[in-house]
Amino acid sequence: MVSSRLLRRPRVLPYVCALSAALYGLVQGLNCTNFVASSVASLLQVSQRGARTGARAAGLGDGVQVLLAETASAGFPVELAVGAGAIVLLGALLLALKPSERTDGAKEEELPPWGDMVQVTKDVISGQPFDSVLLNMRARHGDAFRIYVPSLFGEVIVLMGREANQFVFTEQDKNLDQALGGVVGTAVSGKKTMGTKERKSTESGKIFDKASADFFANKKALARATQIFVDSAEDFCDQMERVLKPDENVFEKLWTYVVQTNADMLYGNGENAGSIVCKTISSINKEGLFSSQVRQAGDDLRQVLNERYQDRKDHPEKYLGEDSLFEEFFLLSKGEADEEMLTGLQQFMLTLQLAANGNQLVTIRWLMSHVYGDPAILAGVRAEVQQLLLKKGCGIRDLKLDDLLSLSLTNACITEAVRLHSDIPSKLTLRSAEIPMEFGGFKIPKGATLFLYADAVHKDDKYFPDAASFCPHRYTDPEAFNQMNKDREIVAFGHGRKRCTGELHARSQISALLASFVMRFDMDLVTNEKDNQMPEDHDGPFVFDTANTLKLVNLRPRAPGCTGAGR
Numbered sequence: 001m002v003s004s005r006l007l008r009r010p011r012v013l014p015y016v017c018a019l020s021a022a023l024y025g026l027v028q029g030l031n032c033t034n035f036v037a038s039s040v041a042s043l044l045q046v047s048q049r050g051a052r053t054g055a056r057a058a059g060l061g062d063g064v065q066v067l068l069a070e071t072a073s074a075g076f077p078v079e080l081a082v083g084a085g086a087i088v089l090l091g092a093l094l095l096a097l098k099p100s101e102r103t104d105g106a107k108e109e110e111l112p113p114w115g116d117m118v119q120v121t122k123d124v125i126s127g128q129p130f131d132s133v134l135l136n137m138r139a140r141h142g143d144a145f146r147i148y149v150p151s152l153f154g155e156v157i158v159l160m161g162r163e164a165n166q167f168v169f170t171e172q173d174k175n176l177d178q179a180l181g182g183v184v185g186t187a188v189s190g191k192k193t194m195g196t197k198e199r200k201s202t203e204s205g206k207i208f209d210k211a212s213a214d215f216f217a218n219k220k221a222l223a224r225a226t227q228i229f230v231d232s233a234e235d236f237c238d239q240m241e242r243v244l245k246p247d248e249n250v251f252e253k254l255w256t257y258v259v260q261t262n263a264d265m266l267y268g269n270g271e272n273a274g275s276i277v278c279k280t281i282s283s284i285n286k287e288g289l290f291s292s293q294v295r296q297a298g299d300d301l302r303q304v305l306n307e308r309y310q311d312r313k314d315h316p317e318k319y320l321g322e323d324s325l326f327e328e329f330f331l332l333s334k335g336e337a338d339e340e341m342l343t344g345l346q347q348f349m350l351t352l353q354l355a356a357n358g359n360q361l362v363t364i365r366w367l368m369s370h371v372y373g374d375p376a377i378l379a380g381v382r383a384e385v386q387q388l389l390l391k392k393g394c395g396i397r398d399l400k401l402d403d404l405l406s407l408s409l410t411n412a413c414i415t416e417a418v419r420l421h422s423d424i425p426s427k428l429t430l431r432s433a434e435i436p437m438e439f440g441g442f443k444i445p446k447g448a449t450l451f452l453y454a455d456a457v458h459k460d461d462k463y464f465p466d467a468a469s470f471c472p473h474r475y476t477d478p479e480a481f482n483q484m485n486k487d488r489e490i491v492a493f494g495h496g497r498k499r500c501t502g503e504l505h506a507r508s509q510i511s512a513l514l515a516s517f518v519m520r521f522d523m524d525l526v527t528n529e530k531d532n533q534m535p536e537d538h539d540g541p542f543v544f545d546t547a548n549t550l551k552l553v554n555l556r557p558r559a560p561g562c563t564g565a566g567r
C-alpha cells in the first residue's frame with residue numbers, strides 16, 4: 001500500500017499522474033512528434049487534495065507507488081527521483097512510439113496543435129495549480145490545443161476564450177452532445193451515462209429525458225421543492241442553534257444537509273437515498289472519483305432504487321401526487337421498467353445528484369464565506385431579506401420561489417460564487433462533436449471530445465475587472481447582466497440546449513439557506529491566509545470539499561442593532 005504521507009505530498013502525485021498518462025499514451029500508440037501525455041485526469045488533479053484522485057484516476061500501479069513510498073521514507077528528495085525517472089522513461093517512450101493512422105480521416109496538420117508535454121510536466125512538478133497549468137498551455141498554444149486523456153476519452157481538444165464559449169454554447173450547440181456522463185457515469189457504475197443524443201434516440205433514454213424535463217418544468221414540483229428548501233433551511237438553523245459548539249465549523253454539518261435535502265426532492269418518499277449519496281461524496285473527497293467506494297455506493301443506490309421501484313408498484317397509493325423525479329419516472333415507465341432501464345435510472349439519478357450536489361456544495365461553501373467575510377455584503381443581503389419579509393409581512397418559511405428569486409443581491413452573490421468557484425461549467429465543460437466542425441482555423445473531426453475551459457473567460461480581467469475578487473455588483477444592473485450572458489462572458493448555468501435545468505432549484509435552495517442564516521446568525525470566518533483574507537480558489541473539478549481551509553465558526557444569535565430583525 002502506498003503511504004498516505006506520500007499521497008499527501010502536493011508536488012509528487014500530479015507529476016506521477018502525468019507520467020502514468022504517458023504510459024497510457026504508449027499503450028494507445030500516439031503520434032510521437034505531436035505527443036502530449038498530459039491528461040484531464042492528471043491536470044484536473046493538480047491541486048493538492050485532488051492529486052490523490054488523479055493518481056487513482058490515472059491507474060498508477062501499486063509497484064510504482066510502493067517504490068515512491070519507500071523512496072520518501074528513506075528521505076530521498078522524491079520529486080527529484082520521480083522527475084528524473086519520469087523524464088528518462090518519457091524519452092524512451094517517445095522514441096519507441098510510431099505514428100499511428102487516425103481513424104477519423106483527419107489530417108494531423110489541420111488539427112489544433114498538441115500541448116507540450118514537457119512543459120506541462122515542468123509546470124506540474126513545480127507545483128503549479130490546475131488553473132495555471134491550463135492557462136500556461138493557452139499562452140503557449142493559443143485558444144485550441146490537444147491533450148490526451150487516458151482511458152476515458154483519448155484525444156481531447158481543449159478550447160478557451162470568449163469565442164470558444166460562443167462556439168460551444170451558441171454556434172455549435174445543437175451539434176455538440178453532452179459528454180460529462182462519460183466521466184461521472186464511468187465513476188459511479190463503470191458505464192457512461194447517456195448523452196443528450198442517446199437520450200433522445202432510445203426508448204429508456206426518452207423516458208429519462210421526459211421524466212427530467214417534466215420534473216424540472218413542473219411548477220408544482222418546483223413549489224414543493226421551494227417549500228422543502230425554506231422549511232429545511234429553518235429546521236437546519238434550529239438544529240445548528242441547539243447542537244453546534246462555538247469552535248465547530250458550520251460547513252461540517254451543512255454539506256450533509258444539502259445532500260439530504262436534494263435527495264428528498266429527487267427521490268421522494270420512502271427510504272432516503274441521501275445517506276448513500278453522502279457516502280458517495282465523502283468517498284470522492286477521501287478516495288477520489290474513480291475509487292471502489294464510489295462504485296460501491298453506486299451499487300448500493302441501485303439496490304435501494306430497485307426496492308423503491310417495487311414498492312411503488314406494490315403500494316401506488318403511498319406515492320400518489322408525489323412530485324419527485326422518481327415518481328415522474330415511475331409513471332412514465334408505467335411500472336414496467338426492465339433491469340436495463342432500472343440500471344439506467346440508478347446511473348441517471350446518481351449522476352444528477354453529483355451534478356446538482358457537487359455544484360451546490362462548492363457554491364454554498366464559498367458563497368457563505370464571501371458573504372460573512374465582507375460586512376458590507378452581509379449588511380446588503382440582510383437588508384434585502386428584511387425588506388422582503390416586512391413587505392410580505394411573513395417569515396422565511398412562507399417565502400415562495402418568486403420571492404426568493406426577487407432577492408437581487410443574494411442572486412447576484414450566487415452568480416458570482418458560481419463564476420469564481422463552480423466545477424461545471426467554469427472548470428469543466430465537456431462535449432462530443434456530432435459533425436465535423438472548425439474552430440479558429442483548425443478542424444474538429446466528428447466524434448472529437450471537446451473540453452471547454454470557461455474559467456479562461458470567467459477569470460479574465462478583460463471581462464471581469466479585478467476578476468479574482470468577489471463582486472456581486474457586477475450583475476445588479478439587469479441590462480449589463482443580460483449583455484454579459486448574450487456575449488457568453490458569463491456562463492454560470494451554461495447556455496443553449498444543455499443549460500442547467502436545475503437553475504431555479506439551485507437558486508431557490510441557496511437563497512433560502514442564506515436568508516435563514518443571515519437573519520438569525522452572526523458567525524466568524526476563519527481562513528488560513530494572512531489577516532484572515534479569503535484565499536483564491538485553485539482547485540480542479542470534483543474537489544467537493546473545496547476550500548476546506550474556510551471555516552465559519554462561533555455561530556451565535558445576531559447582535560441586536562444589525563440591519564434587519566429576526567425571522
Ligand code: HEM
Pocket residue numbers: 178179180196212352355356357359360363418422424425429430491492493494495497498499500501502503505506
Ligand atoms: C450552483 C449550482 C449549479 C450550477 C452552477 C449548475 C450548473 C450546470 C451547468 C453549467 C450545466 C450544463 C452542463 C453543460 O453545459 O454541459 C448543468 C446541467 C444540469 N444541471 Fe445544474 N447546476 C447547479 C445545480 C443544479 C441542481 C441543484 C440541479 C437539480 C436539482 C441541477 C440539475 C442539472 C441537470 C439535470 C443538468 C443537465 C441538463 C441536461 O443536459 O439535460 N443543477 N448544471
